[in-house]
């Protein structure tokens with residue numbers, strides 16, 4: 001119980017059972033990977049097996065991802081875009097001035113220079129997402145530093161394709177997926193709490209889930225909701 005095999009950015013949850021063979025599964029919709037191993041199998045043996053199946057794992061994950069993927073965005077007017085879990089209408093205006101984004105009720109006003117490409121428009125929106133996250137994340141971290149009694153030395157925002165967050169417990173740093181700006185705010189908070197608990201307990205061990213249940217009792221619902229909502233649109237720049 002509680003063992004995790006890490007291969008690059010892939011984390012495989014290991015369960016011990018009274019079975020004869022190692023069994024690997026990739027689960028929809030988020031492509032979570034689990035491995036059931038006989039009680040006596042050494043973890044490095046299970047890991048070596050998982051490595052031989054890595055191509056298959058990636059292929060399965062990509063399949064689930066493409067099924068759940070949002071329609072690619074062109075960043076043109078009348079398109080809907082998620083922000084903090086709600087749909088907003090995009091309006092694009094061309095003006096020979098510094099690009100900017102303004103939020104007005106349920107409309108995102110994107111102002112770009114004439115002739116800006118799709119990637120250029122996406123970039124302006126992405127910078128705005130970073131700004132929004134930077135204005136939301138520190139207060140949440142501060143609040144939970146008191147509750148959990150850990151210190152986050154630094155947080156990073158990064159576009160990630162396979163996870164919502166990660167933690168370097170030794171360095172005391174956490175990494176958050178920039179796609180979280182599209183999810184309801186309480187899910188951002190859940191991911192932050194999850195990663196902060198990892199500073200106390202790096203593995204997904206029983207202790208980890210006991211701590212998580214103490215600080216964030218509704219973590220199961222939060223995790224389910226994160227997995228159900230559209231996964232990040234991967235080709236978006």
Ligand SMILES: [Zn+2]
Pocket residue numbers: 194198204
């Ligand atoms: Zn975790």
